Amino acid sequence: MLDFKLHLNPNPKPLPFSQDNANLGFGQIFTDHIFVSQYGKNKSWGSSEILPYGSLALDPASSVLHYGQALFEGMKAFGRTDGSIWLFRPEYNWKRMCDGAERLCLPPPSREIFLEGLKHLVSTDRQWVPRSQGSTLYIRPTLIGSEAFLGLRPAEEAKFFIVLSPAGSYYAEGFAPLKIWLERHDVRAVPGGLGAVKAGANYAASLRASIMAKSKKCSQVLWLDSTHEAIEEVGTMNVFFVFKDEIVTPALNGSILPGCVRDSALQLLRSKHSPFAKKVSERRLTLAEITERKAKGELEECFGTGTAAVISPVGEICDETSSISISKEVGAVSQWLLATLQGIQWGIIEDSFSWMTRLEDLS
């Protein structure tokens, strides 16, 4: 059992939203508390605390500020109409953070710190879990190197913390296919680099392309691999292409982030529940193949998968000079995956994979 100190916020904020009509957006408001755990020079995780939400004290020489030793996770808590709170595959996120810690030479948070820390923090702020249709409590576990030392070696001190942010329904403005920008210059990740882990540095590398995309009226970036030939991801989502006879997502080749929703979509599409008689493949997929199959009339759908949007249909891919139009309508596979995943998350469809955990049962 996790040993921690609870310091309740003496000045809790009035809820900055109404539970009947949560118009929350994303990532803009934070709850009354944070969870923090410290790793120290005795090579173990020491004190854990729930503290009033506020600034972290970091020495200006902290390694994270100079050498980018930072990892994060993104998860959601679902507040169902019966008052219960549920998480979707929380162990997946814990394990992924541990894999990332190995890559960045940070100490991995123990299962206890990650899952029980999350349980106690969300319980403390449970009135902040949105109750309106489709709204969730977004959870951001973060791990940073915090040792004050300018020599280049892994930090011997680290902090693991969790912040919570109520978030509105991603589809408040509808579920319409997006236009995405094919990025031909910048790459997000290379084999042997950091692409397979949720390192903050990956997102620093992606910002310039996303500004470019916005200036071209596109809402996400389609990333190619370092050869500029094969498809990798779309924005901060994994990507799937649906052809006449096959559903394809790029294989996890070391520069692609192993998404939880990607894995869940693959399991669903390969299960007896799937209504689609198409082969489901994880393999290399080139832009040339997509163009060729589009010309043959075999390209049916494209969509992104990720915690925030769950499923995000793509209608058009463009670059400076050309465009591949896919569909103006949301395709059948996108629609079925969204309905099935959301149905499981909100407790409307049977959870036959045991993906959901009730908050109280996290351990």
Ligand SMILES: *Cc1c(COP(=O)(O)O)cnc(C)c1O
């Ligand atoms: C977080 C993330 C994803 C999606 O992962 P999920 O676990 O499905 O939310 C995909 N690609 C990148 C680059 C990401 O950062």
